[in-house]
Amino acid sequence: MVNSKLTAEAFLVHAGDGYDLGFHRLVVCALAKGPLVPDHVLILPIENLPNTLTSPQECETELVKFQKSLKDYFKKNGKEVVFFEWVYVKTTHANLQAIPVPISRTSAVEDIFNLAAEKLGFKFTVLKSDKSFDGRKLLRDQFDGKCSLFYVELPGGVILSHAVEENEKFPVQFGREMRYYYYYYYFVLAGLLNMADRADWRNCKLSEDEEIKMVERFKISFQEYDPNQ
Numbered sequence: 419m420v421n422s423k424l425t426a427e428a429f430l431v432h433a434g435d436g437y438d439l440g441f442h443r444l445v446v447c448a449l450a451k452g453p454l455v456p457d458h459v460l461i462l463p464i465e466n467l468p469n470t471l472t473s474p475q476e477c478e479t480e481l482v483k484f485q486k487s488l489k490d491y492f493k494k495n496g497k498e499v500v501f502f503e504w505v506y507v508k509t510t511h512a513n514l515q516a517i518p519v520p521i522s523r524t525s526a527v528e529d530i531f532n533l534a535a536e537k538l539g540f541k542f543t544v545l546k547s548d549k550s551f552d553g554r555k556l557l558r559d560q561f562d563g564k565c566s567l568f569y570v571e572l573p574g575g576v577i578l579s580h581a582v583e584e585n586e587k588f589p590v591q592f593g594r595e596m597r598y599y600y601y602y603y604y605f606v607l608a609g610l611l612n613m614a615d616r617a618d619w620r621n622c623k624l625s626e627d628e629e630i631k632m633v634e635r636f637k638i639s640f641q642e643y644d645p646n647q
Contacts, residue, residue, distance in 0.1 A: 445480040447488075449633055450515070452623050456632060459488060459516040467512045469505040472563045481514065482554070483645040491643040492518045498573035500527055502593035505567040515593060524573045531570055531578055534592070534606050542578035553577040568592055 443464055450458040461484050467473050470481055485501065492499050497518040505512075519527060535542050547553040553575055561567060569579035570593060582588045593606060624632065 443480075444474075444477045445484060447484050449636055451629075453632075454517055457492070457518050457636060461485070461514040461516065463512050466510040468507070468510050468563065469512045469567075470503060470514050471505060471558050471561045471567075471569075473512065478558065485516075487640075487643045487645045488516050491640055496521055498524045500570060500572060500593075502568070502570040504590055504592065505561075505569070506590070507564070507566050517593075519573070527572055528576060528578070530606060531572075535578075535580065538588070540580055542580055545577040545579065547575045547577075 446462050446464060448460045448462060450460050461470070461481055463470065463473055463477050463481075465477075467477075470478070473481070485499075489499050495518070497520055500517050500519055501514055502517075503512070503514045532542060545553045545556055547556070554571065554577065557569060557577055557579060565584075566582040566588070567579060568582060568588065569577055571577050
């Protein structure tokens, strides 16, 4: 069954590899509703899966192709990409978020995540790799799917991850914002991009006409990087 949350959470941009006759595609690339930035992209499995880390290898292969294409696309526009996922054990709706960050600010991304983690009282586990995507493969090998997990793939190949305990209070929008006690502290990407007013996706809803224009604009500009072209 096609993921029923796709229409609620994202605007379809392009389906991944597959055959039109009888073989459904495995991954879609979509734009987020209530985007932090105009090119706030989601990579989502077509099937209802709990996360991308335990997805079938064919799905992972396709996902990685989209990651590479997005990196190339944004790099041409003077940006790097931060990928992150909130893996919650009680959900069946996986989505890997991709947010472009100006190259001039990429050196601060790791620090901003570590600062937010410190405010919540934990330290990230760090995975480093010199080869593209090897860190993600290692994380997939290590993750057994029995606990919730937040991880972020930083420009340069470093992956920060945090296994969330059952009774631990963890902000579901952590990659974008962080609620600390009774206040919002915009230490994460919304703060890095000086977009504190856009930290909550509900403040960033667009009209239907704006949504259509945003999707069409992205499809045209991304076309030459589309892994399926």
